[in-house]
Amino acid sequence: MVDDFIGREDDIMNKTEPRTLSGFMELLPEEQILFDQMKEKIENTYKKYGFLPLDTPILELSEVLLAKAGGETEKQIYRFEKGDTDISMRFDLTVPLAKYVAKNYGVLSFPFRRYQIGKVYRGERTQKGRFREFYQCDIDIIGDEELDLVNDAELPKIIYSIFKDLGFKDFTICINNRKILNGLFESLEQKEASVEILRVIDKIEKIGKDAVIEELSKLQVPSNNISKILQFIEIQGTNDEKIEKLENLNIENELFKQGVYELKEVTKNIRIFGLPEENFKIDLTIARGLDYYTGTVYETFLNSYRELGSICSGGRYENLAEYYTDKKLPGVGVSIGLTRLFYKLNELNIINVNKKSIADVLIVPMIEDLQIPAKYAEKLRNIGVNTQIYLGQKKLKAKMKYADKLNIPYVIVIGEDEVQNNNAKIKNMQTGEEKNISLDTNNEEILKIIKG
RNA sequence: GUGGAUGUGGCGUAGCUGGUUAACGCGCCAGUUUGUGGCACUGGAGAUCGUGGGUUCGAGUCCCAUCUUCCACCCCA
Secondary structure (H helix, E strand, O other): OOOHHHHHHHHHOOOOOOOOOOOEOOOOHHHHHHHHHHHHHHHHHHHHOOOEEOOOOOEEEHHHHOOOOOOHHHHOOOEEEEOOEEEEEOOOOHHHHHHHHHHOOOOOOOOEEEEEEEEEEOOOOOEOOEOOEEEEEEEEEEOEOEOOOOHHHHHHHHHHHHHHHOOOOOEEEEEEEHHHHHHHHHHOOOOOOHHHHHHHHHOHHHHOHHHHHHHHHHOOOOHHHHHHHHHHHOOOOOHHHHHHHHHHOOOOOHHHHHHHHHHHHHHHHHHHOOOOHHHEEEOOOOOOOOOOEEEEEEEEEEHHHHHHOOOEEEEEEOOOOOOOOOOOOOEEEEEEEHHHHHHHHHHOOOOOOOOOOOOOEEEEEOOOOOHHHHHHHHHHHHOOOOEEEOOOOOOHHHHHHHHHHOOOOEEEEEOHHHHHOOEEEEEEOOOOOEEEEEOOOOHHHHHHHHHO
């Protein structure tokens, strides 16, 4: 205290401004609670379907992570050297999965069903709803040499369960098959720029039909091909009608036929797994995604918030780990971009961030000796009541205010009067109702008061 | 990578064509209520107006630079 005057020099010293890197989401407690709840629901559903947990390192050797060279994502990778080790941060969970499966091929049981929820990193330009660090919630089913097509039909059901569980009703899981479009291109002898064409087609909802025509001509697609492609993606009707129309197009191309067959099979099996008809739709414009998808592809939309874009996408790939092993490992998987999903739902007030407390009870001791409050807190915790003791010398008023701000539903005051009578005073913070309970009250009674 | 914006107490904002002690709401702290929160009232703390230069008698307000963040495109979750 004597140094206080001299110490003022320090106060004038510049403090470092506490900042968070752009593109990194950091939440307030009440938001974090909600975020964690969503994450937990997703995880529980994955488990419910028998998927095994997996956690891989955020850092990998660059040579491993970048085995598949090129592409847009590689430019965005966080990469650095520590000593003479060239290290990269994972930019998705699929590449680490591929490495993991190749590495542990001998000890894993196939079909290998794993879920992984974790953060991934992409150093791209930030913008609305786009993050540099974000959670992906992945499930994949990996087969050894082959993976039955019926697996493609189970994933939509799992996605359905999750979004149902998250409280959404009006959403659509769109499915398509890459082979259909690729087969169509083959039959049109449109081999050039097929990936680019797919991207343009995928954007039709966003940019409109005319813009698609314009983009396609820019790609040097002959105009008769453009009209055939458009005619094709504009096929309307129910799911069954669409399949029928596809079959009746009489396109003599093996790939195309295979694609239509797969789509029909998947559709049939989706119904068997119990996905309601109104929640899935064949959408022939779904083409986006990583270029390694080779068969079934999925995209999921909230119909009232179509502008969010796909909130869950995935598909079938023929060879997961071709850069690590000669084994052929086909798989099918989907990924939920939880960070973006949460951010957007929050922004649109779709999810309610009403303060919800973690603690069920705040014990407020008004005596110096904490033995009784501490013991009582343990008693509550042992019967499953989340209990916090207010530690610190403050007026009762301040302690009540604290409980109020944290939205803790019950406060238990233990003061001298209470201790003398072997009592505690429990207050319902919502109704304001107070009553005395004996410190010896049995557990069932307490649970009845607190948990209702 | 391309293009366009932004920056004022913890947060959200006001500050007119440059003019004395930078305003408001929320939040925070204290009191009215010495063992009781939410409401109300009263009072209080807290900003060298992103940073550095320049123009001017004088700049949050004008000019330049720089950093930061944001938005769109690209691509994606």
